[in-house]
Amino acid sequence: MKPLLVLMLVAAWNAGAASDTTRAASLRLVNPYPSTGPLEISGSAPANKALRAMQAHAAPPLTDLVSRALQQSLAYALDTPVAVVRRAKRGGAEALEHVALVPDGRTLLLAGSDVIIVRNLLTGYDWRRDIKPVALIARMPNVLVGMPHGSDVRRVVESGIARSKRTLASSGELASSHLAGALFIRATGANIGHVAFNGAHSALRAVVAGEVTAAFVPLPAFLDYVRNARLRPQAIADDVRHPSLPDLITLSEAGLPSVSGAGWYGLFAPYAMPAQLINRTASIMAAEQDDARFSASMAQAGLRVERAKGPAFSNLIETDYGRWQAYLQARPEFAIPPAPEN
Structure with a gap:
């Protein structure tokens, strides 16, 4: 200054x-x-x-x-x-x-x-x-973590892979990650059930354990798990990329400009x-x-x-x-x- x-x-x-x-x-x-x-x-x-x-x-x-x-x-x-x-x-x-x-x-x-x-x-x-x-x-920002093995968020948008029955977790009922998930489901037409966890870390553990298909969680919580090889970040629900994860695309780049949810x-x-x-x-x-x-x-x-x-x-x-x-x-x-x- x-x-x-x-x-x-x-x-x-x-x-x-x-x-x-x-x-x-x-x-x-x-x-x-x-x-x-x-x-x-x-x-x-x-x-x-x-x-x-x-x-x-x-x-x-x-x-x-x-x-x-x-x-x-x-x-x-x-x-x-x-x-x-x-x-x-x-x-x-x-x-x-x-x-x-x-x-x-x-x-x-x-x-x-x-x-x-x-x-x-x-x-x-x-x-x-x-x-x-x-x-x-x-x-x-919120981060989309998980998704089926071998797929990425671009394939979800382009081929409708998410239309099979899956579960999408959030860090809690009415958290910003909940809204991001709701916007994602509406934008993709996905047949995904929402599961609200008591905190982002609980949602992340559920993804790692295979209890849910994917999750939207706040970026601060995800950074605690960033070295976990079993957690795969797909995209960030924000208008721009984040300096902590510069290679992670935004959902807008993946074809979902209406999903911001930060x-x-x-x-x-x-x-x-x-x-x-x-x-x-x-x-x-x-x-x-x-x-x-x-x-x-x-x-x-x-x-x-x-x-x-x-x-x-x-x-x-x-x-x-x-x-x-x-x-x-x-x-x-x-x-x-x-x-x-x-």
């Missing part, structure tokens, strides 16, 4: 935040994910069962890695302490409520597509009323935070993303840094929101509530 640019951005950010005399001494970064175990869910909403299934496969170490990276980057860029505050109760609702109620210019939310999109679709809660997108941090992590601010301050924060984050060390740390974890702020990030969320909504509405067991009135 260029020192002059950092100084200009920091000065602008501090000038905007300093107008709030009640602010705390440090910036707070709210993490809606637990350190261990599934998120706590309470209440009698029809979606509780699906939410429990979705959150049972969470990967806290990865989200902690992202929050630590942001903590270090923001602390360095702003020359101020950054405290990570965990608010993991009620499936992420606690974090959303906490951020919405503290519009002090010093509180930000780190959240993934599961909390912002899937959880809100299942409960009918409209996140747009309480928080604003600041910046996309990184994508979490999760993501982004930075959000309270709805009441002034737009000027949000823009300054997004600019600081963009400068950090240009730092090769930050990108390398994300790539090593299986993530892919991608920049989008303001309207561009909002459009990305709405696109993913629409894809999940279309899928869940076709599955009556999830009982999606009607959209809230504005």
